Amino acid sequence: MSAAFRYEFLMQVRKRSMWVAYGVIVLLLGLLSFRTLGDVLHDPVAKETVASIAFLVNLILPVGYGCFLADRLVRDDRLGVAAVLDATPASTAGRLAGKYLGACAAAAIPLAIVHFGFAGLYAAVAGRPVALGWAVALFAVVIVPALLFVGAFALVVPLFVPAPLFRVLFVGYWFWGNAIYPGSMPTLSQSLVSPIGGYPLQVMFGYPGGDVEIAGPVPGALLNFLRPEATTATAWLSIGVLLALAALVLSAAPALRARTTR
Amino acid sequence: MRIEIARLTKTYKGKVPALDGLDLTVPTGMFGLLGANGAGKTTLMRILAGLLRPTGGEVRIGGHDVTTGSGRQAVQRVLGYLPQDLGVYPDLSAREFLDYIGLLKGIDDRATRRRRVGELLEVVALTADADRRLRGYSGGMRRRVGIAQALLADPRLLIVDEPTAGLDPEERIRFRTLLSQLAGERTVLLSTHIVDDIAQTCRELAVLAKGRLVFRGTVDDLTRRAEGRVWSVVTAGPAPVGGTVVSALPAEGGGLRYRVVAQSPPTPDAEPLAPTLEDGYLALAQGRPAPAVPAR
Numbered sequence: 432m433s434a435a436f437r438y439e440f441l442m443q444v445r446k447r448s449m450w451v452a453y454g455v456i457v458l459l460l461g462l463l464s465f466r467t468l469g470d471v472l473h474d475p476v477a478k479e480t481v482a483s484i485a486f487l488v489n490l491i492l493p494v495g496y497g498c499f500l501a502d503r504l505v506r507d508d509r510l511g512v513a514a515v516l517d518a519t520p521a522s523t524a525g526r527l528a529g530k531y532l533g534a535c536a537a538a539a540i541p542l543a544i545v546h547f548g549f550a551g552l553y554a555a556v557a558g559r560p561v562a563l564g565w566a567v568a569l570f571a572v573v574i575v576p577a578l579l580f581v582g583a584f585a586l587v588v589p590l591f592v593p594a595p596l597f598r599v600l601f602v603g604y605w606f607w608g609n610a611i612y613p614g615s616m617p618t619l620s621q622s623l624v625s626p627i628g629g630y631p632l633q634v635m636f637g638y639p640g641g642d643v644e645i646a647g648p649v650p651g652a653l654l655n656f657l658r659p660e661a662t663t664a665t666a667w668l669s670i671g672v673l674l675a676l677a678a679l680v681l682s683a684a685p686a687l688r689a690r691t692t693r
Numbered sequence: 694m695r696i697e698i699a700r701l702t703k704t705y706k707g708k709v710p711a712l713d714g715l716d717l718t719v720p721t722g723m724f725g726l727l728g729a730n731g732a733g734k735t736t737l738m739r740i741l742a743g744l745l746r747p748t749g750g751e752v753r754i755g756g757h758d759v760t761t762g763s764g765r766q767a768v769q770r771v772l773g774y775l776p777q778d779l780g781v782y783p784d785l786s787a788r789e790f791l792d793y794i795g796l797l798k799g800i801d802d803r804a805t806r807r808r809r810v811g812e813l814l815e816v817v818a819l820t821a822d823a824d825r826r827l828r829g830y831s832g833g834m835r836r837r838v839g840i841a842q843a844l845l846a847d848p849r850l851l852i853v854d855e856p857t858a859g860l861d862p863e864e865r866i867r868f869r870t871l872l873s874q875l876a877g878e879r880t881v882l883l884s885t886h887i888v889d890d891i892a893q894t895c896r897e898l899a900v901l902a903k904g905r906l907v908f909r910g911t912v913d914d915l916t917r918r919a920e921g922r923v924w925s926v927v928t929a930g931p932a933p934v935g936g937t938v939v940s941a942l943p944a945e946g947g948g949l950r951y952r953v954v955a956q957s958p959p960t961p962d963a964e965p966l967a968p969t970l971e972d973g974y975l976a977l978a979q980g981r982p983a984p985a986v987p988a989r
Contacts, residue, residue, distance in 0.1 A: 433796075434793060434796030434797055435797075437793075437796075438782075438785065438789065438793040441784075441785070441789070442782060442784040442785060445784045446784070509780075510780035510781070510782065510783075511776070511778045511779055511780025511781075512780045512781060512782060514739070514742070514744055514774070514776040514778075514779070515774065515776065515779065515794060515839075515842060516794075516797065517742075517743070517744050518742045518743060518744060518769060518772060518774040518776075519769060519794065519797035519798050520766050520769040520770045520797075520798065520799060521796075521797040521798075521799075526797070
């Protein structure tokens with residue numbers, strides 16, 4: 432597993448297009464929020480401020496993240512490397528886990544740079560070093576589960592759907608399943624399976640605060656059985672469900688690959 | 694390491710059998726596998742390497758049943774495999790790629806792995822380019838990387854599928870020599886279209902056609918199949934009919950000198966020639982019944 436992790440990480444992190452695309456997205460985000468940046472950097476409430484950045488990072492950047500990971504598993508067959516890898520005694524499950532974690536870790540670096548970069552800037556400007564602690568906590572319980580969830584689907588779904596089509600479907604899913612208000616149309620937004628992390632953000636970090644809610648039941652909305660009341664237990668449940676779904680999807684990968692290669 | 698194959702069948706979904714009740718025993722040493730495209734060579738190689746599950750039959754390598762998970766893993770621990778359509782990761786250098794494969798093959802000690810990778814890069818003459826990304830490598834250079842990865846863990850069983858495709862003549866000869874040197878206590882199974890590669894390296898060989906074994910014996914046995922059936926014909930007219938033309942070279946005094954494998958002299962003035970392995974292979978193909986044509 433460590434070999435696959437090491438080299439998948441290396442290959443993904445060397446992908447120039449990933450850095451260029453993330454750079455463009457971050458530049459656009461920076462330009463759009465330039466006017467409010469001064470106010471945000473002087474906001475005295477460190478936890479909510481850093482949570483707002485985690486929310487923004489988790490809303491926008493996983494779109495690129497999922498698209499960049501979409502070819503990682505299928506490309507072994509496309510490049511003709513799979514036969515050599517499969518003929519080694521290394522276990523298929525170990526290689527898959529290493530590939531998944533290595534590629535996900537490398538593709539997460541730009542997100543981490545944006546998230547921790549902003550937290551560091553805020554900590555320095557506002558004089559609130561505690562922001563760095565909140566940034567670590569938010570990264571661990573909000574961003575990482577989302578990335579593991581998206582990474583699993585991005586690796587496995589292209590085994591039976593062409594990668595370019597997956598990317599189109601994924602972008603559509605992402606905004607439909609995370610950004611749409613459930614009262615306006617059936618969606619997975621604000622539910623336990625929404626990888627944007629509404630439950631932990633709201634319950635553990637008090638985001639967005641006031642009367643606004645980003646998790647829990649919405650009067651009149653469909654699929655409310657997936658939106659229990661937002662509590663500490665349901666926040667952890669949401670994280671657990673995302674990680675369990677990721678594991679489930681990954682476990683299907685060897686069988687799906689065998690279907691196409693045997 | 695002895696390979697024992699009994700009643701081996703592989704049928705891909707909705708297709709004719711790629712292997713059809715194959716029985717074959719491969720002893721230790723260098724062994725050649727010949728056959729036309731679609732004969733089932735690559736399918737056999739992939740089954741032996743543990744990449745494909747057979748539809749039926751038995752395959753034992755060194756006593757391990759490769760149709761079981763544990764048997765497959767036991768074989769893969771001692772296997773070096775060079776597939777026909779080998780690819781590489783364009784984002785890695787040759788050194789990194791070999792290091793990666795070395796780790797997957799269980800060469801965990803870093804110093805040992807580095808030394809072994811360095812030695813093999815030297816063997817395949819890639820030391821000078823070892824730290825360049827594979828993206829910029831030519832087909833022949835990638836092939837050499839493939840050869841190096843197959844030899845990484847000092848395999849006791851080496852399965853090489855079309856190993857010299859894409860290599861220049863000098864590289865081909867060097868790799869053939871290397872394979873012969875590696876044989877000895879190892880089993881080296883060499884599958885190729887290039888009859889000369891087998892003639893120069895193997896004592897024994899098998900010929901497959903349409904998933905079945907049509908010949909198993911020595912290179913000399915197969916060569917003898919063409920005895921009295923190889924002819925030299927010089928003509929300025931059309932190519933001789935009634936046989937297989939092996940070569941056509943400009944003849945002194947005009948016309949072409951044809952080398953023909955045929956049951957009887959293709960022309961009255963045809964001169965008999967000593968057969969080669971290639972002639973024997975063609976004579977064997979001529980001796981087999983023509984494929985059945987489906988009724989319309």
